[in-house]
Amino acid sequence: MAEEKDTLQEEQNKQPFDGEEPTEEIFGEAEEEAVEASETNEADAKISELEQKLEEAENRYLRLQADFDNSRRRSKLDREAADKYRSQSLITDLLPAIDNFERALQMEADSEQAKSMQQGMEMVYRSLIEALKKEGAEQIESVGKEFDPHIHQAVMQVEDENFASNTVVEEFQKGYMLKDRVIRPAMVKVTQ
Structure with a gap:
């Protein structure tokens, strides 16, 4: 068995070097996944920020609508009282x-x-x-x-x-x- 290990190692040593080491391939994939995760986190953050801005705008719109309705109601009551x-x-x-x-x-x-x-x-x-x-x-x-x-x-x-x-x-x-x-x-x- 020891002989087989030695022969395998000799064969690997004899194979021509193609410029890539197996460890770099593993590190490259991990780096790519980290970049994708970072981009996903940034996109999620932007989405949540935009959703928050949309919710604030909707709340502002609803408050303005309520203020307008109250103002219209008050002016109607004032006109009625003035007529009365x-x-x-x-x-x-x-x-x-x-x-x-x-x-x-x-x-x-x-x-x-x-x-x-x-x-x-x-x-x-x-x-x-x-x-x-x-x-x-x-x-x-x-x-x-x-x-x-x-x-x-x-x-x-x-x-x-x-x-x-x-x-x-x-x-x-x-x-x-x-x-x-x-x-x-x-x-x-x-x-x-």
């Missing part, structure tokens, strides 16, 4: 004139001329009240109702056995609401 309460400023300006008409109508007319003047003022007063109603403004009913701080402004408190506690006894100035908003609270006297 468009006459509030005019009504607020007319309320002192209506109060003056009410005071003038409470005066006693002692002559025919004063009575006809009072009738004319009453017609104008009713026209103003009708115009307010068309716009959605209404007088707040107070006397005999329970005191509500949202629609009443208490200026006096009295003890009255004819009324239950916390009830409006007298109204000094009428209050007005425009649709569901209080324009001016009613000034009232309340029981304790």
Whole structure:
């Protein structure tokens, strides 16, 4: 057996050298695999980076879309509120004139001329009240109702056995609401 090994080694030594050693072939394949693995890792890294950028862009897009929808909804609500309460400023300006008409109508007319003047003022007063109603403004009913701080402004408190506690006894100035908003609270006297 030892003879066979020697002959094999002699034959290998006798074979002409072709420039490649078997170990270089093994190292070349390993080097190629390492380069391919490195390129694969770089490609995977780029893919994950691009996926992350795409996800960030999609999130940004969704946030912008939500902001736009919210803005559009807010502007719609603002327009609706502006339409609903468009006459509030005019009504607020007319309320002192209506109060003056009410005071003038409470005066006693002692002559025919004063009575006809009072009738004319009453017609104008009713026209103003009708115009307010068309716009959605209404007088707040107070006397005999329970005191509500949202629609009443208490200026006096009295003890009255004819009324239950916390009830409006007298109204000094009428209050007005425009649709569901209080324009001016009613000034009232309340029981304790």
